[in-house]
Ligand SMILES: [Fe+2]
């Protein structure tokens with residue numbers, strides 16, 4: 356039997372984010388508290404984990420079964436437990452891969468926005484922590500993917516150039532940040548305390564969630580203020596075009612979760628057919644609606660969206 360050692364429990368690791376009283380605070384009020392929390396919870400990516408030599412893809416769950424992209428479909432029903440576990444390793448490597456790719460433009464976008472007129476002072480100080488933590492996340496995810504999946508799944512997104520209304524590029528940037536972080540956090544929260552999955556995977560999800568709780572709390576408030584600042588200057592057409600883009604961007608973000616290469620690596624035939632089936636399968640559509648609900652509620656509340664996107 357292959358080794359399945361537990362992940363390091365100490366060092367001291369970011370165990371809890373703390374219950375800061377963040378309700379109704381502005382981003383400028385939140386930023387110093389979040390910076391303090393980042394300093395208190397600082398961790399070292401190179402010593403935070405014990406890395407087992409290997410993870411046995413046929414005995415360990417690497418993703419909670421209910422989160423696997425084809426869970427609840429006829430294809431899933433036809434798989435043995437060993438096949439399902441094998442798929443769970445490739446699925447988690449895919450999940451970590453596209454979160455890593457989402458963090459790369461996030462870091463460069465945050466760097467671009469430091470020391471601007473509207474971010475000087477405590478906000479830029481917090482952005483330094485944000486960037487530091489995202490950089491560590493990329494290292495952590497990269498190490499897992501390369502060691503146990505033998506690869507980081509390549510990025511599929513194509514960014515098309517487009518024209519922006521005044522302030523729209525910043526609003527769109529922070530919407531994209533929130534989408535990758537909220538959807539990622541939905542998975543982190545489920546996996547971090549799932550006793551069925553490999554302890555290293557649970558630990559990586561927990562470490563990520565603890566930093567992300569601060570990023571999300573800042574991002575939600577900063578985006579709300581940014582949108583309030585710019586929305587009045589946008590024409591009705593610009594507002595409508597933005598909302599159409601946002602709904603489509605959110606729905607298309609889910610495409611990353613259904614990767615034909617993952618199905619192929621797990622030994623399943625017709626990866627493209629499986630992706631197509633899952634994208635339109637009612638169980639998978641319901642899952643995406645449910646997993647996106649908190650994020651969509653926020654967009655509706657702020658006015659960034661006026662109707663629920665179709666998943
Ligand atoms: Fe992250």
Ligand SMILES: [Fe+2]
Pocket residue numbers: 489536566567570
């Ligand atoms: Fe983050």
